[in-house]
Structures are given as C-alpha cells and as structure tokens.
Amino acid sequence: MNKRSIVIIGGGPAGLAAAVSAYDSGERDILIIERDDHLGGILNQCIHNGFGLHTFKEELTGPEYAARFISQAEERGIECKLDTIVTDISAGRYVTYMNGEEGIVTIEAGAVVLAMGCRERxxxxxxxxxxxxxxxxxxxxxxxxxxxxxxxxxxxxxxxxxxxxxxxxxxxxxxxxxxxxxxxxxxxxxxxxxxxxxxxxxxxxxxxxxxxxxxxxxxxxxxxxxxxxxxxxxxxxxxxxxxxxxxxxxxxxxGLLPENELTRQAGIDINRVTGGPDVRDDLETSEEGVFACGNVLHVHDLVDYVSQEAMRAGKMAAEYVSGRRKTDGFELKLVTDGGVRYTVPQYVSPAQMEDSLTVRFRVDKEYRNKKLCVYLGGRQIRQQPKNIVKPGEMEQVIILKKDLETAKPEDTVKICLED
Amino acid sequence: MEEYNLTCIRCPMGCSLKVTVDGSEVTVTGNTCPRGADYGKQEVTAPVRTVTSTVPVAGGEIPVVSVKTAGDIPKDKIADVMKDIKKASVTAPVKIGDVIAGNAGGTGTDVIATKDIKAR
Known part of the structure; x- marks a missing residue:
C-alpha cells in the first residue's frame, strides 16, 4: 500500500496553510486532496475585499488571498490531487479516495489533517x-x-x-x-x-x-x-x-455547518455545540495522529484566523510524524459557563502545550460591560474586561503555560463571563 | 458640533467609532488602529469604498473573472464605476492585477483582475 507522511483533506485556506506550515516544519512528503477542480476552496467565490489584513497586512479579495497560499504551496512543490474525493478515513489512518484517473485508492497516512470546511444549512x-x-x-x-x-x-x-x-x-x-x-x-x-x-x-x-x-x-x-x-x-x-x-x-x-461526515465515520468525537471534532491544544482530535483546523473544526468569521489555526495544525502534524512530539502528562478539560457557548480547543495538556495558547470561543447572546474570566480549579488565572461581546463575532483569550504549572489532573479550566 | 457613531469597515474587527466634527476639527475615538482613525475622518467628510464585481471572459476556463477597484473610490461614484464594469469584457488568459477598465467611472482609479484565468 502507498504510504504518505501527511495527508491533508481539503485544499481551501485551511488545507493550504496546513500544508505550507507542515513543509516549513521540515516535512516533505505531503499530499493535499481536493474535490474541486481548483485549489482555494470557497475563497474563489468570495470576490469581495477585506481578507488578509492580519496575514499579509493588506486588504485582499478572496481569490487574491487564495492565490497567495496556492503559490506558497506550489513554490514548495506540495503535491495536490484535484477532482478527488475522500470517501473514508479508518482506524490506523487509512485514507480512501477516488477520482476519474486512479479509481478507488487507499493510502496509509502518518498523520491526517482534516480541513474539509463547512457547508450551508x-x-x-x-x-x-x-x-x-x-x-x-x-x-x-x-x-x-x-x-x-x-x-x-x-x-x-x-x-x-x-x-x-x-x-x-x-x-x-x-x-x-x-x-x-x-x-x-x-x-x-x-x-x-x-x-x-x-x-x-x-x-x-x-x-x-x-x-x-x-x-x-x-x-x-x-x-x-x-x-x-x-x-x-x-x-x-x-x-x-x-x-x-x-x-x-x-x-x-x-448558518454554516462543519462538514464532518468523514470525521464521524472515523469514529472521532464530535462536539455537540461546534459540530466539529473535539481537539486538544495541539489540534489533535480524539484519534491519534488526526488533526483538524479551519471551518471543519468550528466556523470562523475570519479567514486570517483559519490560516493561523491551520498553520498550527500543519506544524503539529509534522512534529507528530517526525516523532518530535512529547507525549507525557495529563489533559485538562476546558469547560464553559456564564454565556460562553463553547471553546476551541476543548482540552489542554499543561506539560505538552506551547508557552501560550489562544483559546477561541463564542457567546450565546450580546453582553456589555462584562469580564472574561479563566479559572484553574477554583482559582482565577486570568481576567480581562469585555465592553461588548456578540454571538456573531468570535472572541479569544490567551492561556499561559506557566499559569497551568500547578494544575492537578482532576482540575478543569473554566472560561466564563462575569459582571 | 456633530457626533457620529460608526462601525469601522476597514477590517473585520468592526470597531465602534465615535466621530466628532467641530468645524474643521474631526476627532475619532473607539478605533484600535490608525486605519480606524483614517476611516472615521474619511467617512464623515468624503466616504470611500472598494468596489468588487465580475467581468465576462472569452475563452477562459471559467466564464467570468473577479475584479476590484485598485483603490478606494468615492462612495457616490459606485454606480458610475459599476456602469463601466458592466461594459467591460476580456479574453483569457487573465492575470491578477491586469487592468480591466482604466479610469473607471471617471474616478481616476483602474478596475483590475483579482483572479488568474487560464485560457480554455
């Protein structure tokens, strides 16, 4: 059977950024599988401007933003299969795809990055x-x-x-x-x-x-x-x-729904609120070696954040396949309260996490003049004022590794809004 | 003295701006970056927008190419710019940045392609 080091499912903004980042982290054997006949995903039809201010420090349209990442992938010689649809991911990271030229093919992947995006209700x-x-x-x-x-x-x-x-x-x-x-x-x-x-x-x-x-x-x-x-x-x-x-x-x-048929088929835990898989701070799902990023994980407002998240997923996948990842210690669950609907990630490993972790979340309705608080066990480790938070706009809070040094396995990290 | 409550459209952060106009003195608060201050001043004096649309492509892999004004144009010229965009057409191949309509709507700003289109 054909073996590939990292297989990325989806060639939209998330898949492209994950591929580029995996390459830049030292991995060379990367395959992107895309069902459309073009890379770039939904960005190709988002012809309006407003993309890329965070990533490229200029205001681009969707197709221009996509083109930047497509050229980055091309410059690195990353292989892409277009007009190719993945039909199954099974235990052991066997990825089955089909297209008009090869028929049905199963490959063994060292790591898989889920980047299938979302679709409309x-x-x-x-x-x-x-x-x-x-x-x-x-x-x-x-x-x-x-x-x-x-x-x-x-x-x-x-x-x-x-x-x-x-x-x-x-x-x-x-x-x-x-x-x-x-x-x-x-x-x-x-x-x-x-x-x-x-x-x-x-x-x-x-x-x-x-x-x-x-x-x-x-x-x-x-x-x-x-x-x-x-x-x-x-x-x-x-x-x-x-x-x-x-x-x-x-x-x-x-509304948009993360497109997780493959994820469900693979038996990966799906979060009831986001509709995407549960992930740890390194964006790994409940299945070892399977990572997720972009709108398949949770629906984003901003493609710049999709790219950032996907860059991390690509890097983490590369570290996983190279054996550089340390797997020790326990995981803490992130729980929500007081108007916070969900967080991504849902788990954090205090030993394994990077020095800081950006936790993204949404609220259930509009709130004014609140404080966003983070608790470890019963102890507050972070507080920041929020003049206004809205359900339509994704929020974020940073958690530092040093704040979790004293964590015990039975602790949870609670993220909530308070008066 | 006049006061305006605006939402900055320069980036998806959408900061809530308060713009105060006192004679020729314009002050902006609520912005998180200099672009927001510029937007607030501009919006109450001479508002501008970037216009995006599509133009038909002959012989291309897809039938239309996406386009934008190369810079901001006065908001009250949107309709004039759209008139010129609707008159335009191109032949494949098209490259990002190709000028599709020069001096669109008499604004002095070109309309340029935002997508590469290969010939069929």
Whole structure:
C-alpha cells in the first residue's frame, strides 16, 4: 500500500496553510486532496475585499488571498490531487479516495489533517412551508452562480438570515442590478459582522428585519413571493403579522455547518455545540495522529484566523510524524459557563502545550460591560474586561503555560463571563 | 458640533467609532488602529469604498473573472464605476492585477483582475 507522511483533506485556506506550515516544519512528503477542480476552496467565490489584513497586512479579495497560499504551496512543490474525493478515513489512518484517473485508492497516512470546511444549512433544515419552486438558493450557492459561473440568480430578492454571506450577497445582487427587498433575521441580533451590515445593507438602504422570518414561500414553478412574519422571544411566529413581498428569489443565509461526515465515520468525537471534532491544544482530535483546523473544526468569521489555526495544525502534524512530539502528562478539560457557548480547543495538556495558547470561543447572546474570566480549579488565572461581546463575532483569550504549572489532573479550566 | 457613531469597515474587527466634527476639527475615538482613525475622518467628510464585481471572459476556463477597484473610490461614484464594469469584457488568459477598465467611472482609479484565468 502507498504510504504518505501527511495527508491533508481539503485544499481551501485551511488545507493550504496546513500544508505550507507542515513543509516549513521540515516535512516533505505531503499530499493535499481536493474535490474541486481548483485549489482555494470557497475563497474563489468570495470576490469581495477585506481578507488578509492580519496575514499579509493588506486588504485582499478572496481569490487574491487564495492565490497567495496556492503559490506558497506550489513554490514548495506540495503535491495536490484535484477532482478527488475522500470517501473514508479508518482506524490506523487509512485514507480512501477516488477520482476519474486512479479509481478507488487507499493510502496509509502518518498523520491526517482534516480541513474539509463547512457547508450551508439548506432549506430542508429550516422547515419553511410552501411549494419547492425554483429560485430558492442558499446564499453561497447564489454566490458561486454569480461570481464564478457568471449567471443571474434573480431580479427581486428577499434574503432570510443575516449571516455574512447573505449580507455580502445583498450588496452583490444590488450592484448587479437586482432589487433586494429586505434581509429577515430570526434572532434579535445579526448573525453577521457589524461591518457587513454597514457596508452591504446601510450603504444601499436595504432594511434588516430582526426577529422576523419567512413564514411562507409562494410559487409553483418559480418563486412568486414570500410572507415575512414577526417572531416572539421563543422564535415562534406571531400570528397575523405576515407581510407579503413579491419576489422571484429567496436566498438563505441561515448558518454554516462543519462538514464532518468523514470525521464521524472515523469514529472521532464530535462536539455537540461546534459540530466539529473535539481537539486538544495541539489540534489533535480524539484519534491519534488526526488533526483538524479551519471551518471543519468550528466556523470562523475570519479567514486570517483559519490560516493561523491551520498553520498550527500543519506544524503539529509534522512534529507528530517526525516523532518530535512529547507525549507525557495529563489533559485538562476546558469547560464553559456564564454565556460562553463553547471553546476551541476543548482540552489542554499543561506539560505538552506551547508557552501560550489562544483559546477561541463564542457567546450565546450580546453582553456589555462584562469580564472574561479563566479559572484553574477554583482559582482565577486570568481576567480581562469585555465592553461588548456578540454571538456573531468570535472572541479569544490567551492561556499561559506557566499559569497551568500547578494544575492537578482532576482540575478543569473554566472560561466564563462575569459582571 | 456633530457626533457620529460608526462601525469601522476597514477590517473585520468592526470597531465602534465615535466621530466628532467641530468645524474643521474631526476627532475619532473607539478605533484600535490608525486605519480606524483614517476611516472615521474619511467617512464623515468624503466616504470611500472598494468596489468588487465580475467581468465576462472569452475563452477562459471559467466564464467570468473577479475584479476590484485598485483603490478606494468615492462612495457616490459606485454606480458610475459599476456602469463601466458592466461594459467591460476580456479574453483569457487573465492575470491578477491586469487592468480591466482604466479610469473607471471617471474616478481616476483602474478596475483590475483579482483572479488568474487560464485560457480554455
């Protein structure tokens, strides 16, 4: 059987950064497997600007950001299989892929990096009554149709969900000459970044209806309209509040789901909140030698953070296959309280961790004037003021190795918001 | 004296800015970097944006190429820039940075390609 040192599943921003970093950490036998016919993943359809300020200190569009990493991979001669889909990862890190040239092939990997990204929550998962006419798209599908395939998706559009792709598409369709009537959001807050509300909705006078949802879709062959209703605090539709909008297109931007079918198949522990695998500080999953990074691990707001995380995963995978990794000591579980929904990573090894660890997390609703506190056992090891935290924006806190020196195996690290 | 509460759009941090205009004196608070201060001043005096779109490609591996204004353009010129973008078309191959439409919308700023497109 063919053996490869590091196999990276997915050639988007996470996979590319992981590959480059594994190479720069001394590993040479690296294979990226990508199911699309291009590297770069979803960045290729994100033609708007705002990428790369952290990584490259300049403002790039998605395709430009991807191109930088693609050239870095090419300069290092990293092998990529395009048009190739992984169908299975099994115990012992056997990776099975297939493509039109080789058929079905299984290879043995020294380490695997999961970098499959995420996908959109589809209409079927939203439970909107009505027929199933043409003209209902997820925002990302519409984005691909417009920005890569050069198609027009509609003339009068309603957008359900205020995720970033929905907001970006509101502006994009407006610039293309379509009329975007409104963006309806089920929650009382936006799911997207505030800057996107400013530059994509406010700039074009597109209303954002918070605590509203689409209560019915009309049209049999093609969408002819939708009803938008107010929702109560428990998100149930308030009767007799429906307002009808004539439109030919409905875009859905209702959340992203890490794409973890392969991970589940491999029997790897999945986190109930993130939808991604549980990982330790070195981004290793519950399966030895299998690492995860990017949106397959948890959905990020910023590709720059995906790249940073993936660089670490690539480096850790390289250290693992080279035998440089020290495996001693116990792991502490990171637990959450007081409005913090989840953390990544979920485990930290005080002996093995680097000098500092960036823990990323999200909160369950908007809070003002809180303190973010970190406890080891019952003792506070970190505190920082947070003027405002929002569910749509990922937060982070740094934990230092020296703060965990006194940790006992039965301790937990608690991350919470306090008054 | 006028006060504006803005969200900085220069990067995804989206800092909440307070901009105070007192005659010709403009002060910005709430920013975490110099770009935010510049944005706050610019936004209340002469707001600018980067415009991104696509242009048809003849003979390319995909039918459109993504483009952007090479720099910021005045916000009230977005429609004029889009008119020129809609008139433009190119032939593959296209390289990142190729000028697709010069002096778009009379802004003095070029529209350039943001993606490499190979010939089919």
């Amino acid at each position: 589809p209409r079927g998962a939203l439970g909107i009554p009505g027929f199933r006419p043409a003209g209902v798209y997820t925002a990302g599908t519409a984005q691909r149709l417009v920005n890569i395939e050069g198609k027009c998706v509609g003339k009068r559009c309603v957008i359900l969900g205020s995720g970033d792709i929905g907001l970006i598409m509101a502006r994009r369709l407006t610039l293309e000459g379509a009329k975007v009537l409104c963006v309806a959001e089920l929650m009382p807050y936006s799911g997207g970044l505030q800057r996107n509300i400013t530059q994509c909705l406010d700039d074009f006078d597109i209303p954002l209806l918070l605590s509203h949802t689409v209560s019915r879709i009309y049209g049999k062959e093609r969408v002819t309209g939708v009803d938008i209703s107010e929702v109560a605090e428990d998100r149930s539709i308030i009767p007799d509040t429906a307002v009808h909008y004539d439109c030919d297109t409905l875009l859905l931007s209702c």
